[in-house]
Amino acid sequence: MSGDDAILEVRGLSFGYDREPVLRDVDLRIGPRDFLAIIGPNGGGKTTLLRLILGLETPWRGTIRWPSGIARGAIGFVPQFSTFDKNFPLRLRDAVLTGRLGRGGWIGRYTRADHRAVAHTLERLHLGRQADVPVAELSGGQLQRALIARALAGEPEILFLDEPTASVDVETRQVLESLLAELNQRIPVVVITHDITSFAAQVKQIACVNRRLFYHGSGRLSHADLAEAYGCPVELIAHGVPHRVLHEHAGDEAAAHE
Amino acid sequence: MSELLGLFDYQFARNALAAALLASVLAGTVGTFVVVKRLVFIAGGISHAAFAGLGFCYWLGMPPLLGAVVVAVLAALLLGGLGDSRARSRDAMIGLLWAGGMAAGIVFIHMTPGYAPNLLVYLFGDILTVSRRDVALLAALTVVVVVILVMYYRPLVAVAFDETFAAVQGVPVRRMTTLLLVLVALSVIMLIQVVGIVLLMALFTIPPLIALMLAQRFILVLVVAVAAGLVTSTGGLAGSYWLDLPSGPAIVLFGTVLVAVIRAVLWLRQRWIAERAADTPA
Structure with missing residues (x-):
């Protein structure tokens, strides 16, 4: 993540649909060349966070700023299938x-x-x-x-993808991987996914969202981090190409089990 | 046939045909947006609410359609303002406007001294009573609606296709939907003349239904819907003349039969293609 030249800056964001907050005190910065994966359990608030960033919901508290001055129409957005009539x-x-x-x-x-x-x-x-x-x-x-x-x-000037690997064939997966890598040389890419493994080769940063946001700037995260985010132990293996294992946060030993 | 053509020596028949043509343009274009955006029942609420304004002006001795257009536009603004986020209250509001509008309209007409022969005309339509002045008014309104549709074609299609994506692009989704509902309100006024309040939902839905079965490009769907509206209204009109039926219901029934026939033909064709494919050795 870069220092002052953030593309997107989220501070102290809280939001809910009814009285119960879905997101609480979320902070997030996205830099010009970031490739951020937002992961987390179903109902943890991943898509809600995206909707807030896209301006589709109004936050209860907190701010969403675009310091580099990205206009609304310059936000690229790839929704899940279900949002329109096929x-x-x-x-x-x-x-x-x-x-x-x-x-x-x-x-x-x-x-x-x-x-x-x-x-x-x-x-x-x-x-x-x-x-x-x-x-x-x-x-x-x-x-x-x-x-x-x-x-x-x-x-x-920034691209958000919501569960882009939900239903992909081999051709799409290949096109997607090379395309996102190429795009990421110019603009930041943010992928919401429940399946971190499909982007393991490209992801530079990871954020776990489960009501709160746990940020892992190194793109590596540990069992403890995931367990904290999901509220239960989680298995950690990445099946990306090249094969990659997600490491412990502080440079610990590989945290993968079979 | 020649007997039917001879009808066009009469002014009322020429007016009826012109009204049918204009109604088809409106029902085909606005109706297609209504159907793909699933606003059919909102359109129903608007048209029935219009009856309150119609009755009110009837009671005051003013032109009834003037009251109808004012109330219809107000109802469109109200329902558009509620938006999808309050879908439940909007749904209930549709019911309220629907029944409340009808009730108020009937009460006003009941309060008007003397016999009220026009009530049935407004409820079920009588295209044969359309006057030349009505046709001129319809033509002007049709031009206004079509010009607005052409101007805002791109954002309207984008909002109809994928509201969320359109919103991310900065398209004012709520305002576009409200604009569409106002166009519905304006169209409703013309369709009241042709088929009446109770039956005009059919003109909003039958031509787009036919077009959506036959075309797969939005612009073609609009064109086919206008043509289907024309076939429906003139075919129904001819049927009402031959069988001596009231024109509004004849138009609606003819359109309904048309939808069923086209659906059946498409189904048979699909089966025939599937059978041929099964017979051909791979």
Whole structure:
């Protein structure tokens, strides 16, 4: 994590949907080249934290700042599958074009530059041939890549992905890994996942969210950390390529069991 | 057939056809957004609430549609303002506006001295009573609605497709939904003339349902929905003439049969394709 040139700064964030807080006193800084994995148990508040950062919920207390001045439309966001109707009558091309709306000016039609950017993004995600296919007819992996294409079409300055490996085929996994590594050379990437192993090779920082946020700047975390976050002992093996084991926080011995 | 064509020597028949055409443009475009955004019952609440304004103006001796449009727009702003986060109170509010609007409208008309022959017209519609002035008003409103739809086409589609993503992009989701509901309110006023308050939900839902079965691109869905609306309204009108039925219900029933027939044809075709695929050795 970098010092003063933070992209995103979350301070003392508390929030809940009813009276019970879902998140309490969350602090988080994201630097320009961070690759942060946000992990934690179901219902621990991962997605809620993302919704707050994206401005979809208003915090009870605390602040969310973008010190480098990222505008709202410059935030790339890849949602989980379930947020929209898969049978909506749109071609892949048109669905991805909606990712250009964040660049402002939504009266009238898409420009030629919009269409060019979308064509380029589709090629990048190996979807060039599916451009005119209705969204309803895409496979799970293609749809996942389509959502990423939509987020990238707007040329974002930070990218958030919510459970991007929930349903991926081999092609999607490969495209995703190389693409995220490439993107991360320019912009910070934040991945929410219950499956840390799928990004083990790229993740630089880890945050465990279970009502509170436990930050591990080194990208390594121990059993004790995880047990604290999940409230129970957790097994720690990463099946990334190259194979990697997550280490103890203070440079202790490898913390993996079979 | 020639007898039917001969009808167009009459002004009332030409007015009816023009009204059907304009209603199809509205029902097809606004209705498609209503159906894909699942706002059908909100549209129902708005149209039934409009009956209160209609009755009120009827009682005062003012143009009833003026009252209907004011109350419909107010109901649209109210329901749009409640938003998805208060879905439960919005759902209940729809019921309240629906029944309350009808009750108030009926009471106002009851209080109006003399016989109230127009009540049934507003409830079930009578396209054959549409006047030339009505057609001009409908045309003006149709132009306004279509221009707004064209201007805000991109954010409206984005919000209909994926509200959360649109919000992240900075699109004012709540305002777009409210805009759509106001367009619904304006459309409702015209559709009241064609099929009446009770049956106008059919014109909002039948053409988009047909279009969603036949087209897979949003812009094509809109075009097919307008065409389907035209087929439904003119076909129903012809049926009402031949079978001597009231025009509103005839339009709605014809559209319902059309949906069922298209659904059945698509189902048979799918089965035929599947059987052929099974017969062909791999």
